[in-house]
Amino acid sequence: MSRYLSITAVALVLGVMVVQQFRITGYQSAHGTPxxxxxxxxxELKQLEKERADLAAEVEDxxxxxxxxxxxxxxxxxxxxxxxxxxxxxxxxxxxRGKGVEVVVVPRQGTGVFTVRDEDLLRIVNELxxxxxxxxxxxxxxLIATSEIRTSGAHIxxxxxxxxxxxxxLAIGNPEYMKNTLEMRGGVVETLREWxxxxxxxxxxxxxxxxxxxxxxxxxxxxx
Amino acid sequence: MKxxxxxxxxxxxxxxxxxxxxxxxxxxxxxxxxxxxxxxLIARLAAVRExxxxxxxxxxxxxxxxxxxxxxxxxxxxxRELEQARILAGVVEVKGPGVEVTLNDSNQPVQPGQNPNLxxxxxxxxxxxLNELxxxxxxxxxxxxxxLGPTSEIRCxxxxxxxxxxxxxxxxxxxxxxxxxxxMISALRMRGGVVETLQVWxxxVTIRKLNEVTIPAGVAPxxxxxxxxxxx
Numbered sequence: 001m002s003r004y005l006s007i008t009a010v011a012l013v014l015g016v017m018v019v020q021q022f023r024i025t026g027y028q029s030a031h032g033t034p035x036x037x038x039x040x041x042x043x044e045l046k047q048l049e050k051e052r053a054d055l056a057a058e059v060e061d062x063x064x065x066x067x068x069x070x071x072x073x074x075x076x077x078x079x080x081x082x083x084x085x086x087x088x089x090x091x092x093x094x095x096x097r098g099k100g101v102e103v104v105v106v107p108r109q110g111t112g113v114f115t116v117r118d119e120d121l122l123r124i125v126n127e128l129x130x131x132x133x134x135x136x137x138x139x140x141x142x143l144i145a146t147s148e149i150r151t152s153g154a155h156i157x158x159x160x161x162x163x164x165x166x167x168x169x170l171a172i173g174n175p176e177y178m179k180n181t182l183e184m185r186g187g188v189v190e191t192l193r194e195w196x197x198x199x200x201x202x203x204x205x206x207x208x209x210x211x212x213x214x215x216x217x218x219x220x221x222x223x224x
Numbered sequence: 225m226k227x228x229x230x231x232x233x234x235x236x237x238x239x240x241x242x243x244x245x246x247x248x249x250x251x252x253x254x255x256x257x258x259x260x261x262x263x264x265l266i267a268r269l270a271a272v273r274e275x276x277x278x279x280x281x282x283x284x285x286x287x288x289x290x291x292x293x294x295x296x297x298x299x300x301x302x303x304r305e306l307e308q309a310r311i312l313a314g315v316v317e318v319k320g321p322g323v324e325v326t327l328n329d330s331n332q333p334v335q336p337g338q339n340p341n342l343x344x345x346x347x348x349x350x351x352x353x354l355n356e357l358x359x360x361x362x363x364x365x366x367x368x369x370x371x372l373g374p375t376s377e378i379r380c381x382x383x384x385x386x387x388x389x390x391x392x393x394x395x396x397x398x399x400x401x402x403x404x405x406x407x408m409i410s411a412l413r414m415r416g417g418v419v420e421t422l423q424v425w426x427x428x429v430t431i432r433k434l435n436e437v438t439i440p441a442g443v444a445p446x447x448x449x450x451x452x453x454x455x456x
Contacts, residue, residue, distance in 0.1 A: 010235050017242045041265035047390040048272045054447050055279035062286035069293045076294045080302040083290070084309045089453055091312035092374045096451040122351050129377035132389075134451040136374075144374045145314055148359035157359075172451040208454060220320040221311060221363040221402045221439075 061086075092144040093216065096135045097208040100172040101128075101179055106198040107165050116165060116197055118151040123188050124169060124199075125149065131181040133171040135209045139163040142212040159214045175203035284441075287316075311364065314373040314442035318364045320402040322437035323409060325353055327397045329383075330426030343426050345397070347380045352418045353399060353429075354378070360411035362401040364439045368393040371442035388443050405433040 065083055069076040088094050103124060107116045125136060125143065136143040141158040143149075148157065155162035171178055179201045183189045192199050287310075294303060310316040327350065330343035354365060354372065365372040370391050379386045385393040401408060409431055412419050419429050 007232065007235070010232070010239065014235070014239055014242070017239070017246065038261045038265060041262060041269060044390050045265060045269050045272065048269065048276060051443060052272055052276045052279060055276060055283060057447060059279055059282050059286065062283060062290065066286060066290050066293060069290060073296065073298065076296070077299060077302060079290070080294055080299060080306055084302070084306050085453075087306070087309035087313040087315065089448075090374075091309065091314070093309075093312065095454040096448070097454050098448075098450040098452050100450065118355070119348060119352060122355055123348065126347065126351055126377050126379075129375050130379050133375060134448045144312070145365070145372060145376070146358050146362060147374075148355050150355060150359045152359075174450065209451075216308060216312060218308070218311060218320075218363050220322065220404065221318040222320055223307060223311065223316050224319050224438075 088211075092135065092142050092212050094211045095208060096172060096211075097206060098134070098172040099175050099203075099205050100133070100135075100170065100207045101175050101182075102202045102204050102207070103128075103169040103171070103182065104198075104200050104202070105165070105167040105169070105192070108196045108198060116156075116167060118149050118156050120192055120197065121149045121156065121167060121169070124182065127181055127188050128169070128171045128173070128178055131173065131178040133173040133178060135172040137170045137209045139168055140210060142210055144212045147212075159212065161214075170204075170207050170209050172207055172209060179203055314364070314371045317441045318402060318439050319436060320363070321405055321435055322362075322400065322402040323357070323405050323412075324432045324434055324437065325357075325399040325401075325412065326428075326430040326432075327353065327399070327422075328395060328428040331428060332426035344383075345380070345395070345427055347378050347385075349418075349422055349427060350378045350380075350385065350397060350399070352421075353412070356411050356418045357399070357401045357403070357408055360403065360408040362403040362408060364402045366400045366439045368398055369440055371440055373442050391443075400437050400439055402437050402439060409433060 062083075065079040069079040085094070089096070105116055105121070105124070121138060125138070128136060138149065138158050141147070141161055141163060143158070147159050150157055152162075155164065156167075157163070181187065182201050189199050189201065291303070307316075311318055327345055329345055332343060350367070354367075357365060367378070367385070367387060370376075370387050370393065372387070376388050377386075381392075383395060385397060387393060411417065412429075412431060414420075419431070422429055
């Protein structure tokens with residue numbers, strides 16, 4: 001009798017171990033291969049390294065301007081002027097040129113649910129930003145940090161200026177990467193086409209995007 | 225009796241094998257190349273991040289020094305222009321009255337057969353809230369402490385949001401905006417507006433009016449890789 005008992009006990013332990021083994025193997029395949037993580041970390045590292053390089057260049061630039069500003073009044077004024085121009089360029093207040101893409105969006109005949117809406121343009125712009133666009137404009141209106149793209153009555157306004165179809169979005173950045181991002185399977189171009197909107201993406205060798213022309217003063221925001 | 229011992233020996237042997245295998249599996253997982261690679265990358269990330277932060281601190285000190293060196297009254301006009309350019313480029317912290325909008329996934333129980341994805345927050349929802357705030361005159365915006373600049377994107381990846389290329393945000397998503405609080409709140413709460421639309425899907429939206437909002441400085445002033453200034 002006791003020998004059956006011991007065999008039962010051994011078999012029980014064995015069973016538990018087999019289950020455990022299966023669970024470990026199952027966990028590995030169910031929770032993503034660690035290789036994906038390495039890939040994700042590599043992308044993150046690359047971006048951080050770019051930011052580090054940009055900041056190092058910024059330190060060098062500011063050190064040079066500081067040395068210049070210490071030399072005298074006119075040099076100080078000149079240092080301030082070049083610093084202002086640099087920041088205005090980043091903020092989107094100055095015209096820029098470079099290669100990129102042109103996206104043309106045309107609503108088909110008739111209106112209704114499938115006309116071009118502000119959120120369609122928002123999505124296109126968001127995808128372009130995600131794909132690294134450095135400067136953007138819709139029908140000549142430069143997009144800055146506070147630019148809206150919003151239906152207001154019968155029009156869509158950008159920077160409070162009404163824009164009308166066909167919508168022409170210009171973006172400076174890596175042309176192929178931006179085009180591929182928009183035209184990805186299940187991406188924004190495919191979705192909008194399914195809704196009956198004509199959309200075409202062209203890569204361009206040389207685009208010029210105007211600077212923002214609207215109001216630049218602040219009523220509420222202040223630096224501490 | 226002999227047969228029993230043989231059987232038990234066999235079972236014991238098998239058990240021993242399994243224990244050994246178990247140990248090896250666990251050890252292998254920790255030492256496999258992908259895991260080692262990931263750990264190596266994590267270490268490098270931490271190092272680069274630290275260097276990045278040190279450089280960021282240095283930049284902010286240099287800006288203060290530039291302000292101090294150019295403190296002559298004759299340069300006031302230029303210094304004011306510089307301050308404005310800094311706000312527009314998003315490289316300085318700004319304060320002012322504004323709103324705080326908190327977004328969270330739906331708390332409605334999903335009915336069987338319904339697509340649960342309809343009840344979670346999407347990129348577009350966040351984009352629409354931001355767009356509405358911009359249309360209502362927001363002067364500076366941030367989400368979970370990430371300043372939104374001219375090229376900031378909003379990308380939902382699983383339950384998280386990626387913005388400013390690699391900044392990963394986790395819910396709840398808190399949008400802060402400086403501007404006229406009443407204008408911004410009525411724009412959001414308008415009939416048929418963005419808050420109403422989100423509530424159809426059960427997305428939880430909380431809006432708070434604040435007398436003082438602090439919006440941090442943005443990420444590194446990026447250098448353009450493709451865009452060149454137009455020299456006229």
